[in-house]
Amino acid sequence: MIRRTFQKIATVICIATLSTLFFFACETDDDKNAKVQVWLTDAPGDYEAVYIDIQGVEVHTSETADEKGWQSLDIREGVYDLLQLTNGLDTLLGEVEIPAGKISQIRLVLGSENSIKVSGKTFDLGTPSAQQSGLKLQIHETLNAGVTYKILLDFDVARSIVLMGNETYKLKPVIRTITEAQDGAIKGLVSPKESTPAVYAIVGDDTLATSFADANGAFLLRGLPADTYVVSVVPNSNYAPTQKNGVVVTLGNVTDLGTITLPQ
DSSP: OOOHHHHHHTTHHHHHHHHHHHHHHOOOOGGGGEEEEEEEEEEOOOOSSEEEEEEEEEOOSSSSGGGGEEOOOEEEEEEEEESOOOOTTOOEEEEEOOOOOEEEEEEEEEOOEEEEEEEEEEEEEOHHHHHOOOEEEEEEEEEEEOOEEOOOOOOEEHEEEEEEEEEEEOOOOOOOOOOEOOOOOEEEESGGGGGEEEEEETTEEEEEEEEETTTTTTEEEEOSSSSEEEEEOOEEEEESSSEEEEEEEOOOEEEEHHHHEEEO
């Protein structure tokens, strides 16, 4: 198994070495971030269509109530028919990478093009200005670096639309937030740091993630499904490669391998 694994990755050692040098020159803080994806779904309601104009989505990364902690997602702005997102269907609004840590709220910014279709007729759906400036929803989750999180906005149409009389409807959103980790990660430290290794997460014959140790020897393998992995470390020619077997990854968690010391 060990020989086959090393033969498999031997063809990429030269590329890995060049890529390692490139990463040292362009070191970023990506390995300190978590990825947040916001999805929209709906519980069924007794209407033909419910059109919601979504103009922005933001997440709050501070535990305080100040405005400095808000970060905007890159979303697909536009009008969404909520009744097309029922019975387990959902749609991705957008995503953002933010520093790992606590997030407290999400803010949904609505536009003015909201409407409802009843008995073949379409009516404006009155939306208070406060909702257009941002509807705040509570989350209070802690995000781990290297993990992707799905925040599902579950829109309850039946409870969110109020008939005011004379075919006048008003939108009072009732939305439940559900946060789910989508993957896990593996991190560790390779010693000596001068070995400039490439690190691979392998299941069977498939390499599912590749990382390059930074100037301190640290690595992070991101976006891993829950499974048991072989972690292969391929250093420069002054050191011998090594691997760890039976590395277990679970959703929402980062498996820490500690320090991996390479033989010379």
